[in-house]
Amino acid sequence: MAFSASDLPAIYSLLANSMSQDETIRKPAEAALSQSESRPGFCSCLMEVITAKDLASQVDVRLMASVYFKNSINRYWRNRRDSSGISSEEKVHLRQKLLSHLREEKYQIAQMLAVLISKIARFDYPREWAELFSFLAQQLQSADVLTSHRIFMILFRTLKELSTKRLTADQRNFAEISSHLFEYCWHLWQSDVQTILHGFSTITQSYNSNAEEQHHDDLYLMCERWLLCLKIICQLVISGFQSDAKCVQEVRPVKEVSPVLLNAVQSFLPYYTSFQNGHPKFWDFIKRACTKLMKVLVAIQQRHPYSFGDKCVLQPVLNFCLNKITDPEPDILSFEEFLIKCMVMVKSVLECKEYKPSLTGRVMEENGVTLEQMKKNLSNAVAGVLTSLLPNERIILLCNVLIRRYFVLTASDLEEWYVNPEAFHHEQDMVQWTEKLRPCAEALYIVLFENHSQLLAPIVVSVLQEAMNGCPTSVTEITPGLLLKEAAYGAAAYVYYELSNYLSFKDWFNGALSLELSNDHPIMRIIHRKVALILGQWVSEIKNDTKRAVYCALIRLLQDKDLSVRLAACRSLCLHVEDANFSEQDFSDLLPVCWGSCFNLVKEVQEFDSKVQVLNLISVLLGHVNEVIPYANNLMQFFQMVWEESSGESLLQIQLLIALRNFVVALGYQSPSCYSMLLPILQKGIDINSPDEINLLEDSMLLWEATLSHAPAMVPQLLAYFPCLVEILERNFDQLQVAVNITEAYIILGGREFLSMHASSVAKLLDLIVGNVNDRGLLATFPVIDILIQCFPMDVPPLISSTLQVSMVLYLQRFFIVHVLSYICHYICLFITFHSTVMPC
Numbered sequence: 001m002a003f004s005a006s007d008l009p010a011i012y013s014l015l016a017n018s019m020s021q022d023e024t025i026r027k028p029a030e031a032a033l034s035q036s037e038s039r040p041g042f043c044s045c046l047m048e049v050i051t052a053k054d055l056a057s058q059v060d061v062r063l064m065a066s067v068y069f070k071n072s073i074n075r076y077w078r079n080r081r082d083s084s085g086i087s088s089e090e091k092v093h094l095r096q097k098l099l100s101h102l103r104e105e106k107y108q109i110a111q112m113l114a115v116l117i118s119k120i121a122r123f124d125y126p127r128e129w130a131e132l133f134s135f136l137a138q139q140l141q142s143a144d145v146l147t148s149h150r151i152f153m154i155l156f157r158t159l160k161e162l163s164t165k166r167l168t169a170d171q172r173n174f175a176e177i178s179s180h181l182f183e184y185c186w187h188l189w190q191s192d193v194q195t196i197l198h199g200f201s202t203i204t205q206s207y208n209s210n211a212e213e214q215h216h217d218d219l220y221l222m223c224e225r226w227l228l229c230l231k232i233i234c235q236l237v238i239s240g241f242q243s244d245a246k247c248v249q250e251v252r253p254v255k256e257v258s259p260v261l262l263n264a265v266q267s268f269l270p271y272y273t274s275f276q277n278g279h280p281k282f283w284d285f286i287k288r289a290c291t292k293l294m295k296v297l298v299a300i301q302q303r304h305p306y307s308f309g310d311k312c313v314l315q316p317v318l319n320f321c322l323n324k325i326t327d328p329e330p331d332i333l334s335f336e337e338f339l340i341k342c343m344v345m346v347k348s349v350l351e352c353k354e355y356k357p358s359l360t361g362r363v364m365e366e367n368g369v370t371l372e373q374m375k376k377n378l379s380n381a382v383a384g385v386l387t388s389l390l391p392n393e394r395i396i397l398l399c400n401v402l403i404r405r406y407f408v409l410t411a412s413d414l415e416e417w418y419v420n421p422e423a424f425h426h427e428q429d430m431v432q433w434t435e436k437l438r439p440c441a442e443a444l445y446i447v448l449f450e451n452h453s454q455l456l457a458p459i460v461v462s463v464l465q466e467a468m469n470g471c472p473t474s475v476t477e478i479t480p481g482l483l484l485k486e487a488a489y490g491a492a493a494y495v496y497y498e499l500s501n502y503l504s505f506k507d508w509f510n511g512a513l514s515l516e517l518s519n520d521h522p523i524m525r526i527i528h529r530k531v532a533l534i535l536g537q538w539v540s541e542i543k544n545d546t547k548r549a550v551y552c553a554l555i556r557l558l559q560d561k562d563l564s565v566r567l568a569a570c571r572s573l574c575l576h577v578e579d580a581n582f583s584e585q586d587f588s589d590l591l592p593v594c595w596g597s598c599f600n601l602v603k604e605v606q607e608f609d610s611k612v613q614v615l616n617l618i619s620v621l622l623g624h625v626n627e628v629i630p631y632a633n634n635l636m637q638f639f640q641m642v643w644e645e646s647s648g649e650s651l652l653q654i655q656l657l658i659a660l661r662n663f664v665v666a667l668g669y670q671s672p673s674c675y676s677m678l679l680p681i682l683q684k685g686i687d688i689n690s691p692d693e694i695n696l697l698e699d700s701m702l703l704w705e706a707t708l709s710h711a712p713a714m715v716p717q718l719l720a721y722f723p724c725l726v727e728i729l730e731r732n733f734d735q736l737q738v739a740v741n742i743t744e745a746y747i748i749l750g751g752r753e754f755l756s757m758h759a760s761s762v763a764k765l766l767d768l769i770v771g772n773v774n775d776r777g778l779l780a781t782f783p784v785i786d787i788l789i790q791c792f793p794m795d796v797p798p799l800i801s802s803t804l805q806v807s808m809v810l811y812l813q814r815f816f817i818v819h820v821l822s823y824i825c826h827y828i829c830l831f832i833t834f835h836s837t838v839m840p841c
Contacts, residue, residue, distance in 0.1 A: 298344055510549075
């Protein structure tokens with residue numbers, strides 16, 4: 001039965017009750033709304049609630065209505081076999097109603113309305129809603145600032161939704177939208193820039209008053225509209241044109257838009273300082289605007305590298321970014337988000353493969369200019385621009401600035417390290433490089449060095465020598481020289497693969513690094529952390545005569561008082577143990593201290609990533625050292641503790657399962673000594689009803705396989721787990737090969753006791769597999785049948801008779817098809833031979 005206008009009060013009450021804190025009220029309301037979703041007219045009632053003027057203040061109820069509306073679009077807008085869905089008449093009504101309510105004053109509601117329109121447009125544009133964009137464009141002509149802001153919000157959301165469609169027809173539609181919308185949006189955006197800049201100039205020269213505050217509100221709304229318009233322009237340029245890296249066709253808007261975007265950045269930046277203290281709202285806008293403008297320029301360069309590589313675009317943009325990085329105004333140094341975007345732009349240009357000289361030649365006497373030749377010509381042209389922009393002096397300057405300014409720890413860094421060393425470690429070394437200034441500078445430095453290694457390697461070595469000479473190994477206070485040394489050590493660590501030709505690791509380690517490790521003053525943690533990094537990065541350059549000393553140094557760092565140093569040592573030690581030239585002989589007597597340090601470290605750390613890092617080292621050690629049995633009891637206690645504390649943290653439990661597998665393999669036939677700890681963990685991992693089953697099952701089955709492979713005899717607990725294998729395969733065959741290996745192990749290890757206890761499960765398992773898997777799965781399963789028959793020739797054939805019959809039928813079918821195909825091929829060959837003989841060419 002369809003909903004009507006008379007049902008509006010009931011729908012409103014249900015929506016209000018669904019947000020109640022009282023579960024006895026909330027649960028029935030949620031159930032009633034859920035049952036109503038598929039009924040005709042439900043979305044129309046929700047639409048009335050969202051747009052009702054008398055409910056303007058009831059934002060929470062209106063938001064809840066919009067959420068249910070969005071869910072209904074996802075589930076019922078398209079016609080489905082199991083549901084009548086939303087009728088065509090109601091769809092027309094809803095689309096009209098949405099477009100009649102463009103001037104929504106509440107921002108949250110307006111945002112949700114934009115989402116609703118974008119979701120519907122994904123299904124209906126252009127076939128059922130061809131007038132959408134023309135209507136919105138028409139409304140923009142006479143709209144006030146608020147309405148135009150809401151329309152741009154709708155446009156942005158809708159274009160973003162449509163840009164994700166990948167069919168050729170959909171991309172063609174998007175290109176058509178771009179051709180119609182671009183000019184209008186671009187002109188409005190340029191006009192708004194001038195209006196906003198004029199408003200900012202007025203603000204900096206005037207005193208506050210009520211009238212001015214009202215003007216500020218209007219200006220701020222225009223600023224928000226301008227930002228939305230910028231995002232729309234970005235969508236149109238990025239998704240409205242095929243990448244010129246593929247088609248090698250100039251994208252005209254790139255040359256038109258990019259210089260103007262750069263001018264806007266240059267015009268807005270001076271207000272960063274002006275608004276910092278007196279106008280926080282506009283200061284926040286300046287930060288977002290400058291960051292977004294740079295982000296758009298980066299996106300355009302990555303999408304259309306050849307058009308962006310034109311001298312009138314690349315040269316001013318790259319020159320601006322390089323100047324801001326190497327010689328920023330004092331206030332801009334605190335604007336980290338903007339500096340990050342400048343570094344991202346330079347890095348993107350330096351590593352752009354379209355700008356690299358092509359190594360392919362041209363085929364002699366080839367007619368016309370090929371696509372590859374066009375790319376080569378464009379690459380050579382861009383290379384010329386880059387050479388003029390980045391002479392050797394500027395490259396050296398940029399390298400020096402990155403190391404001496406951006407690598408150096410600040411006072412706030414040191415304070416953060418002192419307060420929470422563990423969090424500091426992860427923020428500096430494991431954070432996404434585009435989110436923090438120092439990791440971003442390090443990423444740019446690595447790319448710069450890769451492009452100009454011959455030029456920069458001597459420079460980095462000279463900075464390192466200068467830093468080491470300017471800061472003695474016996475230092476006991478934080479000095480500029482100490483901080484420069486820490487930065488230089490980082491620079492040397494990141495590019496070890498080239499510096500090894502200019503710097504002897506053995507001499508460096510014996511002459512400076514070892515002495516610094518012997519200095520136990522608390523401030524030396526700054527250097528010790530970087531020494532740990534160096535020892536891990538330079539692992540391939542550490543020769544046999546130095547390995548022992550390096551292992552001892554890392555074990556010592558693993559016992560440092562500072563958590564950040566210990567975690568850095570943990571990661572580096574893992575790299576050494578995994579190295580192909582790892583020397584177990586040099587490391588064996590360090591194992592007791594290493595195990596103990598790992599156990600202590602995992603107890604002290606709080607962060608999830610820290611525990612995973614330590615557990616990874618333990619897992620790697622178990623896989624690469626032979627002497628495990630003397631430490632088995634301690635390891636068992638450790639694994640038990642970690643498992644109990646990792647409830648709900650499936651990623652940590654996965655790492656633990658990997659470590660346990662290595663532990664079982666290392667114990668070999670003495671593995672039953674750990675069953676009291678191991679088997680309960682295994683049982684939970686292979687339980688398909690466990691909440692974490694989807695995350696833990698794969699690694700749990702590998703652990704199960706390893707446990708059986710290294711068991712000297714079957715134990716009752718393991719024997720009882722076999723029915724779980726049938727339940728797992730009833731779900732899917734993702735783990736078929738491992739399941740087959742486990743079954744083989746049960747047959748061989750369990751013998752007649754296994755068969756007598758689980759004969760029905762074995763028959764069910766084989767029936768489940770044979771006939772339901774492809775040829776590859778069958779080939780993997782046949783060895784199990786073979787082993788069963790060989791081990792129990794009298795018992796098994798009657799037990800698996802149905803499986804054998806299906807197998808025989810499948811075999812004959814495959815045999816018949818193969819022979820028929822061979823005959824067909826034979827006849828085709830005879831036919832071709834006959835015709836070539838009778839009717840020669």
